[in-house]
Each structure stands twice: as C-alpha cells, then as structure tokens.
Amino acid sequence: MPGREIINLQVGQAGNQVGESFWNALLLEHGLDQSGAYVGTNPLQTARLDVYFTEVAHTNSQSKYVPRSIQVDLEAGVCNRLKSGPLGKLFRPDTYVTGNSGAGNNWAKGFYTEGAELVDALMDATRLQTENADTLQGFQVIHSLGGGTGSGLGSLMLSKLREEYPDRMLATFSVLPSPKVSETVVEPYNAMLSIHQLLDSCDLTVCIDNEALYNITTGMLKIKQPGFSDLNGLISKVMCGVSTSLRFPGQLNGDLRKFCTNLIPFPRLHFLMPSYAPFHDARTQAWQGTSIPELTAALFDRKNLLVACDPRFGRYLTATAIFRGKIASREAEYAVHDLQKRNSHNFVEWIPDNISVSLVSVPPVGQKQAAIALANSTSIQEVFQRSLEGFSAMFKRRAFLHWYTEEGMDVMEFSEAESNTKDLIAEYQQYQEASADVDYEEEQEEQEEEGQAFEEEQQLI
Known part of the structure; x- marks a missing residue:
C-alpha cells in the first residue's frame, strides 16, 4: 500500500528547533544519512518513506529522499542556522519562508501585520508541495x-x-506555555488567542507543555540543567511515536483520518495528551527491564505525561496506545484491557472499548521496546484553566493591550477568546460528569413517547 503523504510545517523559533530534532530522529529510524541518502538495511525502513519524504533520482543512480517540509519564521535567524547546520543539504532551498522583523512575542503582529505580509509566500510554498503529492x-x-510567530502566524x-484544503486533515503539535517555565509576560494572551483559533481551524491538537518536559528531564532522566536540545528530544520521541503507524506497516490507525476517528468523539474536544514509556536515566538503562504491563501502566501514569495535569482528576474519553518492537498483540491488548478494568472509574462508561491498541514491529533507535499513548481526557481542562487565570488577571486591567490594538486588533477578540475557552472547559466538565444510565433513561422515555405518538397516528388513519 502506498503511503499517503503528510506535509510538515514548522513555524517560529520553537517550531523550527523542535522540527530539526524531529527530522534527525526520522532520518535515524528510516536509515537515511543527513543528506537524505539511504544507508539502512531493513526493508521496512523504506516501505512507507513517501509519507514524509519525496524520492529524487540522483546522477549516481542512488536515490535521495527530500523531506516534505516547509520552514517558516518571521526572522531569519533560526532558519539560517538550519541551512548552515548538519541538515543544511537535506531541505529544499525554496521551502524556507522567512521575514525580516520578527513578531516581538506579539500574537497580533504574527496574525495581522507581519504575518499577513508573509502568508501568501507561505501558501505558494505549500501549493508547490501539495501539487507534488x-x-x-x-x-x-x-x-x-x-x-508571537508560532501562535499568531501559526x-x-x-x-x-482550512479554507484552501477543507477536506484534508490538520494536525498540530502545540507547545503550550506554563507559568513555572515562562519566557514572556504576555504568554497567556498569545496562548488564549491561539486556542480560540485552534478550536475551529484544526482536527487534532497534541498538547505539550514546558513544565512537564522539565519535570521529566530533571526527575526521571536526572539531567540537572536541561537545555532546549533535551526538551526537543523528548518532543521528537513523541512525534516519532505518534507517526509510527503512518510511517511503518502496522495493525491499526494507518492514516490520520482513522487516528482522529478513534480519538475525537466531539469536534471541539480534539486536544490530546501524549505520554511515552520508558523514560530511563541513561546510566541505569542497562539494569532496567520493561514488561508489557509495566509499559502500559507507565503510559497512564502522570509522571510520563508531556502535559502538566493530573489524569486522576478527570476521566478518559478515548485513548490510543501504540506499542513498538517485538510485542505479541494478545499480550498488549490484555495489558491494556486489564489496566482499564482495574481503573474503570477513570474511563467514561458510555464509550465502550475506548482504548485502541496499535502494534508496530520497528522499535525506536537504541531501544528494544517502547510505547506511546495519546489520550483524550477531561483532565486537560486544568491546562486551559491555568492559561485562563493568567489571561483574565491581565485582561481585567487591560494590561499590555495597546501592543495588540496598535496592530489593528479589536478588544472584542480578547473577550471572544475568553468566553470560547470558558465554554470549552464547561464542555469537558459536562462530559466528565455524564453517565451512561441517565442518558439511557432519557433515551427510553423518548422512544416510549415516539411509540405512543406513532400508535395515535395509526389509530387516526
């Protein structure tokens, strides 16, 4: 079966840095060197290379694989570093779209002024990629x-x-700000305005936040002073894991649409929490064993989540567990089923079989087995609540608003974003409290009323 193509877009400084880490991991998994030439030995590595790469024939009869990716930023610094770095020969030169001024951590600059000037060039580069797919x-x-760039221009x-490709899937890997690991004071504004847009524009959002990344690197990986490369490495592990069933032959979730169908019961509730296992300190890795039940338990443990919220205070609507390596399907399904049975109060009972299990025989580089989970849990409202509190505290006093209104933005947009996020939190709360029995009784009453109405009509006839 030919792979169905995905186009990767990395936006802003953080997006390009995470993207670089992601492509490095992808090259290793598919047996490609840093110029895109195949040097691997496993035929599974090339079976679905065309999902993320375009094959280009070279003069010396060896094929070269070029990423289907576009690098975007409102200032050229990070993109220039990419061009002159180890992956400089990998990307096509016409896939870099950069501005000159930057967004100055201002969502309105990215969305209305600086970003609006760049968006036509960006869409042209995207069309060029879609025409080749x-x-x-x-x-x-x-x-x-x-x-400003990742949020506003993003x-x-x-x-x-969404306008130009309404029938294609839009998935985002979004790094959410965290008050404990904050770089700019207006982060809550930028995040809330972005969430307001993500609710309508996108099909699936994998949420990642810096606080959880720091907790994993310092607590579980024992890195005393983690740098961006350590944090980006964690994100790329999850991104590779999530895309595994798209890139290698597997048993389930062969494309993005199936992924979304299994995970998203209501269109607005498309914010997912990723987790990864095992996380080991490199020095103790040789002494660590990983049984399938241990991997499964770790996936649903708060410590392994890449979002700083506690799943025990919410309920899982749906989840998917992707196991990588030589793992028997019966063993994986039994481990997941057993975990769900023992923690049944944490899963909504009105969605039967709400954890899907996917198996891919190719393990991550340097590991024998690994597992990745994406969970749609009502506990993610905690993340939105945190952003909402920071946003409301400033917006109440109209702090920093002039930076946004000077770019032609209306204050009403802030109010809309606030109320939209409040509605989202209320929706999560509503489905967390919903039970199967109440709905079943209501359904029975409706059916009885419909039956009585039908009998009365028959008598009249």
Whole structure:
C-alpha cells in the first residue's frame, strides 16, 4: 500500500528547533544519512518513506529522499542556522519562508501585520508541495503558543489551510506555555488567542507543555540543567511515536483520518495528551527491564505525561496506545484491557472499548521496546484553566493591550477568546460528569413517547 503523504510545517523559533530534532530522529529510524541518502538495511525502513519524504533520482543512480517540509519564521535567524547546520543539504532551498522583523512575542503582529505580509509566500510554498503529492492526507504543524510567530502566524496559516484544503486533515503539535517555565509576560494572551483559533481551524491538537518536559528531564532522566536540545528530544520521541503507524506497516490507525476517528468523539474536544514509556536515566538503562504491563501502566501514569495535569482528576474519553518492537498483540491488548478494568472509574462508561491498541514491529533507535499513548481526557481542562487565570488577571486591567490594538486588533477578540475557552472547559466538565444510565433513561422515555405518538397516528388513519 502506498503511503499517503503528510506535509510538515514548522513555524517560529520553537517550531523550527523542535522540527530539526524531529527530522534527525526520522532520518535515524528510516536509515537515511543527513543528506537524505539511504544507508539502512531493513526493508521496512523504506516501505512507507513517501509519507514524509519525496524520492529524487540522483546522477549516481542512488536515490535521495527530500523531506516534505516547509520552514517558516518571521526572522531569519533560526532558519539560517538550519541551512548552515548538519541538515543544511537535506531541505529544499525554496521551502524556507522567512521575514525580516520578527513578531516581538506579539500574537497580533504574527496574525495581522507581519504575518499577513508573509502568508501568501507561505501558501505558494505549500501549493508547490501539495501539487507534488499523489494522495495527500493532510498537514502537520509544529509551533509554540507562547511567542508571537508560532501562535499568531501559526493561527493565520491554519485558517488559510482550512479554507484552501477543507477536506484534508490538520494536525498540530502545540507547545503550550506554563507559568513555572515562562519566557514572556504576555504568554497567556498569545496562548488564549491561539486556542480560540485552534478550536475551529484544526482536527487534532497534541498538547505539550514546558513544565512537564522539565519535570521529566530533571526527575526521571536526572539531567540537572536541561537545555532546549533535551526538551526537543523528548518532543521528537513523541512525534516519532505518534507517526509510527503512518510511517511503518502496522495493525491499526494507518492514516490520520482513522487516528482522529478513534480519538475525537466531539469536534471541539480534539486536544490530546501524549505520554511515552520508558523514560530511563541513561546510566541505569542497562539494569532496567520493561514488561508489557509495566509499559502500559507507565503510559497512564502522570509522571510520563508531556502535559502538566493530573489524569486522576478527570476521566478518559478515548485513548490510543501504540506499542513498538517485538510485542505479541494478545499480550498488549490484555495489558491494556486489564489496566482499564482495574481503573474503570477513570474511563467514561458510555464509550465502550475506548482504548485502541496499535502494534508496530520497528522499535525506536537504541531501544528494544517502547510505547506511546495519546489520550483524550477531561483532565486537560486544568491546562486551559491555568492559561485562563493568567489571561483574565491581565485582561481585567487591560494590561499590555495597546501592543495588540496598535496592530489593528479589536478588544472584542480578547473577550471572544475568553468566553470560547470558558465554554470549552464547561464542555469537558459536562462530559466528565455524564453517565451512561441517565442518558439511557432519557433515551427510553423518548422512544416510549415516539411509540405512543406513532400508535395515535395509526389509530387516526
């Protein structure tokens, strides 16, 4: 079966840095060197290379694989570093779209002024990539919601993609700001305005936040002073894991649409929490064993989540567990079923079989087995609540608003974003409290009323 293509767009400084880490991991998994030439030995590595790469024939009869990716930033610094770095020969030169001034951590600059000037060039570069794809399944966007470019230009780009490709899937890997690991004071504004746009523009959002990344690197990996490369490495592990069943032959979730169908019961509730196992300190890895039940338990443990919230205070609507390596399907399904049975109070009972299990025989580089989970849990409202509190505290006093209104933005947009996020939190709360029995009784009453009405009509006839 030919792979269905995905176009990757990395936006802003954080998006491009995470993207670089992601492509490095992808090259290793598919046996490619840093110029895109195949040096691997496993035929599974090339079976679905065309999902993320375009094959280009070279003069010396060896094929070269070029990423189907576009690098976007409102200042050229990070993109220039990419061009002159180890991956400089990998990307096509016409896939870099950069401005000159930057967004100055201002969402309105990215969405209305600086970003609006760049968006046409960005859409042209995207069209060039889509025209070369045979069966495009969708787009994958990597961006941060705290700065100006990833949030503002990222939101503008998503709305343009939704307009132009309404029938294609739009997935984002969004790095959410966290008050404990904050770089700019207006992060809550940028994040809330972005969430407001993500609700309507995109099909699936994998949420990642810096606080959880720091907790994993310092607590579980024992890195005393983690740098961006350590944090980006964690994100790329999850991104590779999530895309595994798209890139290698597997038993389930062969494309993005199936992924979304299994995970998203209501269109607005498309914010997912990723987790990864095992996380080991490199020095103790040789002494660590990983049984399938241990891997499964770790996936649903708060410590392994890449979002700083506690799943015990919410309920799982749906989840998917992807196991990588030589793992028996019966063993994996039994471990997941057993975990769900023992923690049944944490799963909504009105969605039967709400954990799907996917198996891929190719393990991550340097590991024998690993597992990745994406969970749609009502506990993610905690993340939105945190952003909402920071936002409301400033917006009440109209702090920093002039930076946004000077770019032509209306204050009403802030109010809309606030109420939209409040509605989202209320929706999560509503489905967390919903039970199967009440709905069943209501349904029975409706059916009885419909039956009585039908009998009365028959008597009249």
